[in-house]
Amino acid sequence: MTTQTTPKYHVVLSRPFDLEQFAKNAQQDKCPRHTMWTLAQKLGATVHQPGQHPISPADRFLSKLMGGSLPEHWAMARAMSKQVGKNDIIFSIGEDSGFPIATVCGAKVNRPKMAVFVHNADRPRSRVAMKLFNLANRVDVFMTNTQVKADFLQNYLGLASERVYLVTEQTDTQFFTPGLASADKKRPxxxxxxxxxxxxxxxxxxxxxxxxxxxxxxxxxxxxxxxxxxxxxxxxxxxxxxxxxxxxxxxxxxxxxxxxxxxxxxxxxxxxxxxxxxxxxxxxxxxxxxxxxxxxxxxxxxxxxxxxxxxxxxxxxxxxxxxxxxxxxxxxxxxxxxxxxYNSEQYVDGIANQLMSLEPEQELILAY
CATH class of the missing domain: 3.40.50.2000 (Glycogen Phosphorylase B;)
Known part of the structure; x- marks a missing residue:
């Protein structure tokens, strides 16, 4: 018979951020909705952020070696590696946190599935890091927001097209809406x-x-x-x-x-x-x-x-x-x-669908 293993989702931020308070403010029309909060709610994901774990000398060394990442990102990666396995799916909103997590967690025998949003990988240190840490074999899906970046990742790392997802831009059309100009406006x-x-x-x-x-x-x-x-x-x-x-x-x-x-x-x-x-x-x-x-x-x-x-x-x-x-x-x-x-809903749905496509296959268990 087959059993369905429920995947565990993780959304990783690049900097400390109070998503819950941001969501409360959005409900009061004080700010737009945060797409990472919406994504986490949609997937039932655990949210991780840097700055909550002790930093080791190795974290400091690796952050300098990779460039673009902070020691806090490596400390977070080490902490997460003790919690995740083959049934986990991790999405990092930036390569500054995502590449350390892929490096550390990707070294596990039963490693989690990983997707990383790449903002600027075409830099000398990033180029070296992606090859040095074998990220082409540790990140399952690279996401980015321009065709130029997508082409670079695919060509530089030799990736199949389905492993690079072009994320469309977005804004919160429920917050940014047409309205009247201020009454005291005097000229254009x-x-x-x-x-x-x-x-x-x-x-x-x-x-x-x-x-x-x-x-x-x-x-x-x-x-x-x-x-x-x-x-x-x-x-x-x-x-x-x-x-x-x-x-x-x-x-x-x-x-x-x-x-x-x-x-x-x-x-x-x-x-x-x-x-x-x-x-x-x-x-x-x-x-x-x-x-x-x-x-x-x-x-x-x-x-x-x-x-x-x-x-x-x-x-x-x-x-x-x-x-x-x-x-x-x-x-x-x-x-x-x-x-x-280009609304927030299609942005979140696109990322969520990519992550759900990484869900582990059902396992076959023989019953006697």
Whole structure:
């Protein structure tokens, strides 16, 4: 006869985070839902996070050797290795925690199944680590969010296509919704946000003499990153600061246009801001980058501009401001796209289905 072994699921975070409190805040409309909480609830998974286990000298050495990981990640991996076996399925939200877990737990005779979301593996130390720690044979599914990264993983590690899962981007369409602009709004607003690969110098040059306000949600303790991202002196009509979740949503609602100005790069920065803005029903201007941004621009869902082209960005902004029906139609196309394809539900379901496909096969037991 056959017996069904119930798999045990584990969701591993890259940094300490109170998912339960975040979920309570989401229920009160203070923030979007966290996809890792939703995933854990869907699978009945145990959530693990670094910082709860003693660190050994070996943990410190291995974190330096691998690069991108912390000693806390290795300490967590050692602790988990004592708890998991062949009936366990582990999902790590980042390679910083996932690669140590795959290294340590993958060495077990009856090792668990493992999936790792890879954000940036095409770095010298990461390349070496993946080969040195034999991760191609210890991670069952590599997940990532761009075709460029997926192709790199498949080619560099010699993986079959079914072992690399391309995760679609997402936003919480229940939190980021269209709404009324603030009553005290005095003139047009160009909104923006984020720091990764951002080029606010071009945005400043494009808008500094226009009759509008530029408001940016971007704060970082890293002064070098700020200096590299913003002009030395902000134009009088530009401001940046911290926005909590409801205020960020209101910034989108207040914005006549959301502009995502990016440095030249070959992966897809800026998509969190893009999908939040489209979910709020706002038209978006975005620097063209290879992949989805280029596809959306060609489809007329966003307005694409070339990198480091302030004149082209200025023309795009003025064009949408002077043609509100065009801006409204573009915003509607973006809103429908996010609602249908880039929502949190499809994101969680996609990852969950991949993890459930790793469930151990039923065991055959002979009864006498």
């Amino acid at each position: 607003i160009v909104g923006s946000g984020g720091l990764e690969q951002r080029d606010y110098c071009t945005l400043a040059e494009a808008t500094q003499d226009l009759d509008l306000d530029v408001k940016i949600c971007a704060v970082s303790p890293n002064a070098k990153a700020i200096a590299d991202t913003f002009p030395p002196v902000l134009p009088k009509n530009m401001s940046r600061g911290f926005y909590d979740w409801p205020d960020l949503r209101q910034l989108y609602r207040d914005s006549d246009i959301v502009v995502i100005s990016l440095k030249p790069h070959n992966y897809q920065a800026g998509f969190t801001t893009l999908f939040e803005a489209m979910s709020c029903g706002r038209p978006v201007i975005m620097t063209r980058t290879p992949g989805l941004a280029e596809e959306l621009a060609e489809a007329g869902i966003i307005t694409g501009v070339n990198a480091q082209d302030p004149q082209g960005m200025r023309q795009a902004i003025v064009d949408l401001l002077n043609n509100p029906e065009k801006a409204k139609a573009q915003a509607q196309r973006g809103y429908e796209l996010v609602q249908g394809k």
